[in-house]
Amino acid sequence: MSVLGTLVRKEFRQLRRDPALLRLVLILPVMQLLVMSYALNNDLRHLRVSVLDDDRTPLSRRLVEAFPHGVTFTPGPGAEGEAELGRLLREGRCDIAVHIPAGFARDVSDGRSPAVGLAVDGSNSSIAGRGAGYAEALLTREAARLATENGRPGGTPVKPAVRFYHNPELESRLYMVPGIIVILVTIISALVTGLAVVREKELGTLEQIRVTPVTPLQMIAGKTIPFALIALVDLILATLFAVAWFHVPMAGSPLVLLLGVFLYLVVTLGLGLLASAVSDTQQQAVFTVWFFLVFAIMLSGFFFPVQNMPPWARALTWLNPMRFFMAIVRGVLLRGAGVGDLAREFSMLALMGVAAFGGAVALFRRASD
Amino acid sequence: MNDAIVLDGLFKGYGAVPAVRGLSLSVPAGTICGLIGPDGAGKTTAMRVLCGLLRADRGAARVLGHDCATAALEVKRHLGYMPQRFSLYPDLTVGENLRFFADLFDVPAAERKRRDAELMAFSRLEPFRGRRAGQLSGGMKQKLALSCTLIHTPAVLILDEPTTGVDPVSRREFWRILRELAGNGLALLVSTPYMDEAALCDDIVLMHAGRALAQGTPAAVAASFPRRLLEVTGADLIEAGRRLREASIVGLDVQRYGDCLHLVHDDQAQADAAARALAGTGAVLAPLAAGIEDVFVEMMSRADAEVAM
Numbered sequence: 001m002s003v004l005g006t007l008v009r010k011e012f013r014q015l016r017r018d019p020a021l022l023r024l025v026l027i028l029p030v031m032q033l034l035v036m037s038y039a040l041n042n043d044l045r046h047l048r049v050s051v052l053d054d055d056r057t058p059l060s061r062r063l064v065e066a067f068p069h070g071v072t073f074t075p076g077p078g079a080e081g082e083a084e085l086g087r088l089l090r091e092g093r094c095d096i097a098v099h100i101p102a103g104f105a106r107d108v109s110d111g112r113s114p115a116v117g118l119a120v121d122g123s124n125s126s127i128a129g130r131g132a133g134y135a136e137a138l139l140t141r142e143a144a145r146l147a148t149e150n151g152r153p154g155g156t157p158v159k160p161a162v163r164f165y166h167n168p169e170l171e172s173r174l175y176m177v178p179g180i181i182v183i184l185v186t187i188i189s190a191l192v193t194g195l196a197v198v199r200e201k202e203l204g205t206l207e208q209i210r211v212t213p214v215t216p217l218q219m220i221a222g223k224t225i226p227f228a229l230i231a232l233v234d235l236i237l238a239t240l241f242a243v244a245w246f247h248v249p250m251a252g253s254p255l256v257l258l259l260g261v262f263l264y265l266v267v268t269l270g271l272g273l274l275a276s277a278v279s280d281t282q283q284q285a286v287f288t289v290w291f292f293l294v295f296a297i298m299l300s301g302f303f304f305p306v307q308n309m310p311p312w313a314r315a316l317t318w319l320n321p322m323r324f325f326m327a328i329v330r331g332v333l334l335r336g337a338g339v340g341d342l343a344r345e346f347s348m349l350a351l352m353g354v355a356a357f358g359g360a361v362a363l364f365r366r367a368s369d
Numbered sequence: 370m371n372d373a374i375v376l377d378g379l380f381k382g383y384g385a386v387p388a389v390r391g392l393s394l395s396v397p398a399g400t401i402c403g404l405i406g407p408d409g410a411g412k413t414t415a416m417r418v419l420c421g422l423l424r425a426d427r428g429a430a431r432v433l434g435h436d437c438a439t440a441a442l443e444v445k446r447h448l449g450y451m452p453q454r455f456s457l458y459p460d461l462t463v464g465e466n467l468r469f470f471a472d473l474f475d476v477p478a479a480e481r482k483r484r485d486a487e488l489m490a491f492s493r494l495e496p497f498r499g500r501r502a503g504q505l506s507g508g509m510k511q512k513l514a515l516s517c518t519l520i521h522t523p524a525v526l527i528l529d530e531p532t533t534g535v536d537p538v539s540r541r542e543f544w545r546i547l548r549e550l551a552g553n554g555l556a557l558l559v560s561t562p563y564m565d566e567a568a569l570c571d572d573i574v575l576m577h578a579g580r581a582l583a584q585g586t587p588a589a590v591a592a593s594f595p596r597r598l599l600e601v602t603g604a605d606l607i608e609a610g611r612r613l614r615e616a617s618i619v620g621l622d623v624q625r626y627g628d629c630l631h632l633v634h635d636d637q638a639q640a641d642a643a644a645r646a647l648a649g650t651g652a653v654l655a656p657l658a659a660g661i662e663d664v665f666v667e668m669m670s671r672a673d674a675e676v677a678m
Contacts, residue, residue, distance in 0.1 A: 203456060203458070203459070204452060204454045204456035205456050205457065205458060207422065207452060207456060208450075208452065208456040208457070209473065210422060211420045211421070211422065211445055211448065211450040212445060212470070212473040212474055213442055213445045213446055213473070213474065213475070214473050
């Protein structure tokens with residue numbers, strides 16, 4: 001007992017001597033609990049519905065108006081034609097696209113059950129299925145009510161033609177696999193780089209290099225390029241595996257994906273360097289990166305859609321590079337998105353890369369005092 | 370002013386804690402200067418300022434006339450620094466470590482070959498070229514570290530406690546190498562907590578609490594001892610020490626060395642009193658010329674007494 005007590009006491013004593021670690025162990029979990037409990041849910045909320053009304057009759061307008069109000073649905077951007085409606089869906093600017101065909105009102109009053117197009121973004125399978133069902137039920141109910149008002153009760157007034165885009169079978173692996181690729185790349189680049197730098201700090205070799213004519217920029221580049229290459233190889237392997245084994249489509253251009261991963265690596269490598277600059281031991285570095293990684297994953301839209309989050313949490317996700325890279329990987333693989341479709345994501349990553357890497361370089365320069 | 374290493378009134382503190390408080394020294398080419406003092410004396414801080422790893426709060430640090438703060442790159446090209454802790458890559462081999470530092474210093478290919486052969490010869494590490502640095506003995510690690518700091522043929526070498534934790538045989542060999550380097554015209558600044566290594570330097574600086582207590586050639590520093598000294602041998606030293614304490618002779622300081630006592634005093638009356646106190650113990654009292662350690666202990670107690678007042 002006394003020996004065990006001594007061992008336990010010594011461990012606590014050492015923990016107390018490492019205030020940085022103590023803060024990480026005590027404060028960050030509380031922060032995570034608070035943020036995530038409020039921010040994360042998988043409910044159907046704020047599904048953006050874009051409607052193309054080709055009928056333009058009072059009846060079709062009433063169907064449109066019956067649709068998107070309240071918590072579950074929210075109006076998405078309007079579309080002027082079928083092409084634009086498709087683009088909204090592809091760019092991820094709406095989740096459900098409703099197309100009311102011309103002749104809708106006439107067909108209803110003739111009892112011909114017109115087909116109403118209901119296209120759903122299937123890239124998040126957990127939401128798409130339920131969202132589609134919900135939307136379909138709503139459409140049918142409203143159409144029935146309208147038909148009754150028009151003196152044609154009973155029967156099926158409309159035939160919703162539901163189609164899922166990007167993931168027609170609503171297979172969750174198509175949704176999960178690209179997300180896992182993102183997490184892999186992040187861990188390799190941020191965590192491993194941070195650890196490698198702190199290891200040199202612990203060894204004392206970092207200081208040894210600082211008395212050579214090597215500049216901080218050379219030092220940082222030398223430390224990050226190998227891990228950037230490894231992360232790149234990982235991405236390529238994982239993507240090939242995803243396509244060949246899991247049959248994840250490669251709908252877009254691999255070059256767009258490469259541009260995205262390049263920008264993303266600048267951010268994560270910069271963040272890894274920042275973590276190493278504020279850590280003196282590998283243990284601290286692991287904890288620092290780990291806790292931010294959990295935040296980043298949870299607020300990336302991987303498991304929980306960003307649009308489901310309360311406004312403050314949605315604002316937080318703007319600081320999360322993983323959110324944007326997640327959108328790029330999913331967009332390119334599943335939706336065939338191009339650079340133009342992902343302009344916002346690319347520019348945010350570029351901005352973050354400059355900030356993170358610039359900060360890391362500045363910290364390494366200043367380390368001489 | 371042509372000295373290779375110059376510190377001029379250096380002050381450096383960490384927050385509110387002063388580490389070096391007004392240190393000046395200069396090391397001409399071809400000589401070894403020893404920074405001698407206990408842990409916490411400020412030796413490492415002074416060296417790190419010279420290497421450009423720390424900025425001085427006040428005062429100047431120059432290497433070959435280049436300011437260590439403003440011309441750091443120029444300083445680094447001509448300076449070799451070996452920190453106290455072995456800081457090479459344990460998972461790289463002897464040869465790989467050497468080549469790594471040759472690359473960092475951009476040593477030209479032709480010179481590199483010659484230099485590599487030289488360093489391997491003088492360090493006698495050639496048979497271990499393929500061995501990982503982490504698997505070398507303590508003495509060999511120090512020699513490899515020294516080789517890496519010499520790969521770019523620096524004119525100035527700064528070694529922080531290179532012999533701490535090294536066995537006596539390797540220590541002696543290491544100092545032989547340092548002497549050889551000085552003979553080749555390098556200026557060396559070497560710190561050590563060992564007083565016996567002071568005699569191996571051309572000049573020494575006795576450091577305590579961030580200040581120089583005494584500096585000059587080892588002989589001059591030893592000769593600067595301001596009091597008189599008796600050596601006590603041939604008796605049970607514990608018993609002798611007890612008797613001297615009981616006699617409580619005013620102005621007499623007793624220091625215990627390995628196999629003798631040193632009695633520091635100012636006049637014959639004190640010496641006679643000590644002899645009376647030790648009568649019958651078989652102790653032999655003999656006048657002794659002060660060594661570096663006597664100077665250090667005396668100066669340190671004076672400095673501490675000043676601070677206390």
